Amino acid sequence: MTVLAFTWTEFFQQVAAGVRDGGIYAGLALALVLIYRSTRVINFAQGEMATFTTFVAWSLMNHGLSFWAAFPLVLLIAFAGGIAIERVVIRPVESAPVLTIVILTLGLALLLNGLMSVIWGGEEKQFKGPFSTRTIDVGGVPISIQDIGIVSVLVGLVVVLGLFFRYTKLGLGLRAAALNPASSRLAGVRVGWMLALGWGLAAVLGAVAGMMVAPIVFLDPNMMQTILLYAFAAAVLGGLDSPVGAVVGGILLGLTIDLLGRYVSWIGSTLKLPVALGLILVFLLVRPGGLFGRVAARRV
């Protein structure tokens, strides 16, 4: 790898790209955290669910819908799909060992991945995003409109979700059900439905992340697999219990990976994932609960 001369312009462009990638990781990480908080499992199918809904968006756009017309439709479909998955696959084994549920989500991932190949074929598809790739000048640094658009959509989504959890009765119910199912049930919260709702919201988050990332990489059934890995790392870095942590962790991770891959030539593109995970390991040794997570004290 040849090392190009360092320029501040390029550095800021890398930072912008890092924040954009980090935003996408954060979106998916937030989806993982939502499900983890309520069900205590990592949903291995999250990436495949996101890709599936992105394919649905691609089909709708192929039938002549514009991106912004397809967008709310896809979110609705994702929401319904997430709830359906929880009801059909996860609910029957609610009281089963955690490993069983994790393996179930893995089976779901395999199934969805295969279904996508069967329905849409395995080859890569061009996904036309809503934002132009033209650059505009931001304080002397050319940054693409696409990057700005993606980051603002994800920021908007996070803010809406935050307000929803903070200020609505339903949001309160969701938080209560995740925090203490037994007491919430006694207080009249329908915990079962809250879990399903959590899955639906997670699917919506995944769908947005998928539709944002698809114009950058090509759309194929395995599109989200690496991204899911980064999202998992981001969620752990932030503390699995903390939605704020997922967002911060995602953006930190995106920045670190992009800058390391660009400026440390020994790392390059092959080693940036191992190095990022190594850094997370070192960090976890200092703070075993992640950035914002708590280490649960257990009474015996």
Added chain:
Amino acid sequence: MGSSGGWRRGAYEAKNSFHNERCVAGPRWAARCRVLGRVLSGAKHAPCVLASHPPIATPSTSVILKGVLKRKVGLEAFAFGMLAIVVALLPRYLSDFHVREVAYVGIYLIALVGLNVLTGYSGQISLGHGAFMAIGGYTTAILSVDHGVGDIWTIPLAGLVAGAAGLLVGVPALRLSGLYLALVTFGIAVSVPQLLKKFEGLTGGTSGKILNLLKPRFGVDTTPNRWLYYLTWTIALVLLALAWLLVRGKPGRALQAIRDSEVAAASSGVSLATYKTLAFGVSAFYAGVAGSLFALGTSFVNPDTYPIILSVFLLVGLAVGGLGSLSGLVAGAGFLYYMQNHADAVARWADRLPYLSVDPQQPGIPSVVFGSVLILVMLILPTGVGGLIRRVLSPLTSRLYRA
């Protein structure tokens, strides 16, 4: 995984019962411990080791306990003997190709038995056992290709190298638990293939290394596939027996105590650091041996021989086999091998069902089949085949134990 869930439930009970139970800690304590154990370990009827030792054991109960243990040991020895007989007789009735397939089931079994010591007994989740298999496989390849060590003598060395790597991982693992540990081990699974590509001088880079074909030794006259079969299953049975001795004895009790409650185990004098690291080392040793046999069986290694998904599939095999159950693991290993390689057979069968038309040749169909079968199996058998065996046998065994 789910340790905090267990804590929440435990804490909830504790809050409700804290005032009136300080003297009579026995049964309630046991109940809470069982809840924790169930959540942490998965086994629905997870025996809680600590709870099974009541503070004051009358002589009669300990005598009964001894009798029960003897019978249980007898039952397990019987099952082991049956397995050994089946393994010895099977090649007579199978073609060379199918013998080779069953040999691979044996390789998966070795890895699963090791993973079960770690995840089933000590409750630590590893998503990185494919990496330990890779370390074992590459040790075998490097020793036999570059240093001329006889192929089968590299197997124990591969196990030791992987085991040492496991001990190394086990040390930082002491500070992490649940999904945090899962992520770190997954990081190892992701990193090892990249490192193998980076250090080409040692590993041969992307193209990997080609081993000599496995040939029968010690004057045994048989085909290479049958030799692989006998080699694999002999090692598998020996390692299975060793694992059984380990989990039945003091280390096994210590590991289960740690799984059920670290604090309780530590306060009963179990050294967390020793046993948790030990579990990592032992299970990595098993994975290394399995990886070594895998390399010998396929006669070459490259970074794709041990893909990242292998680590995840090993957990699949463990869940299908049933956590903490050695007998179910054979089924788990079989499931893993046949679903990965013969999903199209299931697709052909599904094609014959009414209203379904499935083209087994279409890309994506094997994934669909593997995924759906996996979902069905986990929905029908949430505690795996081991849980099923336990449930089927429980009328029989409980009568035996009552004696």
